Amino acid sequence: MSIASSIKVDESSGITYLNIENDFACAQVSLYGGHVLSYVPKKDNKERLWLSPHAVKTGEKPIRGGIPVCWPWFSDDHGREKGELPSHGFLRSQVWKLTSSQDTSEGTEIVITPSFTRADGFEYDCDVSLTVFVGETLTVTLQTVNKGLVPFTFNTALHTYFEVENIANVQLEGLIGDYKDKTNNWAIKSTPADYKIEQETDRIHLDAAKSVIINENGDALTRVNSSGHDSIVVWNPWQGAASISDMDAFGYKQMICVETACTQGYSLSPEERHTLTQIIHPV
Template identity: 35%
Template sequence: MQTLSAFDSRLADAAGVSVASSTEIHGGEGAGLPMLIVENALGRAELTLQGAHLTSFVPAGGRELLWLSPKAAFVPGKAVRGGIPLCLPWFGGHPEGKPAHGFGRNQPWTLVGAEALSDGTTRVTLELLPNDATRALWPHDFVFRLAVTVGSALTLALRVEHRGEVTVPFSCALHTYFAVPDVTLADIDGLDGCTYINTVGGANTRHAQQGTLRLDAPTDRVYLDVPAVQTIRTAQGTTHIESDTRSAVVWNPGDFALNIADVGEAYRHFVCVERGDVFDDALTLAPGDVYEKWLTLSFS
């Protein structure tokens, strides 16, 4: 089981960030995964060290913004279903048959910084460096860092340093699962007029979004060159999504989820609106390049 070192633990204690096992919080068998709980007067978040994976965010006096599958498994080496998995250094399938969505979401990250800020928020920073498992999939030197700031809003700041010797293709997504009462009644705005690629069934056809998006069937769309802000409106209120990335992926498997062991009928209670740089918005990193992007989530 992945554990916190003494240095990690001192950082957590200094910032008022507590450490727990996923079995203490979510139950389940086995040792589970080590988790950080970040809490202050403005909000509360939970994340696993594996994958630097946010699994919960609740602003003070508000509701849970993130969906976590009731069937989620907290198992070393397996991505947790729900929350905000980090898909990098590639998104989706790989042309050489390597695992989909890269390795960032499955690898153990290290807590390298934690502090209570003067505005009442709390920031924790996690880091992933190359190891034997990553080199087998992506034989390049790198530093991945994710800074998570918890307050009345949640901000994720991703920094990728390419320290390898050759130019490499790169794409990533912050694969956010948002909790909604009923996916068929959730209105998604901020995509009107954008071109999207419909990938359901491998169609890969291009269309232009017209007006508000509401999902009434299995949906997997990659929106290109999108505005900074999208919203999800439900009877509970409005979730605000803001990012400086260029793509947005809207996904819900619909009744196909009945064949996904860790989703099933629960598909009705989430919608993914993922921000990132994927498909046409993907890029290449030359030696020494730094990729920095951010995502902020809030609720009103």
């Protein structure tokens, strides 16, 4: 298979990286975890994805930051005791492979697939692929196809970490309705009209907003468009970052997660497919 000319392949500490540069943007994808690590549009040369400076990039554990792929469950919602199965599923801790790539007049497209999709906790036959398009926007699409004879139910998310200068100056726009607050025993609360992050935040927004804008210092920085989802998850560990081994104690000030997710159980019949898409628009 020939590789698109905009892609340079690199390897470090046993991990293979796809470094993409075209007329519109630069990006980096790790084949360990099927993980987008960086996206820098050339219109303003601002990094949109946050990557922890303490991220472990040796293949020993999932990489902290970028766009982790959560599948076939979200968080520890796998029906077992917490810790018995890997949090957020098993795709983000395996080696993926590049199956196709192409350059177009609008950017670069790659398709990658995981080594396996059947493991402890998910005993079903299916195909999974991640399509990443790097152009004036970054489009990430996770597709699941049921290849078996029985239906199954799964959850999934694109757990995107966005980089900001200072979380104190960040405001989210576009979220409405109720959310489930993990920090308060999953209490149902109303989304604030003035949406700022001022404490530990771990919320599943049940109104599946199609567009969320990340504002900083009163200006729009990034618009996040979503489809195929039933929830938007917002996460910032706040001072709890100090207890996260692969995150700086003050790293929470430079990031916010706005995640395109299915958290309420999506059922897929034989030969049916589900497509989860997140589009990152520099504003």
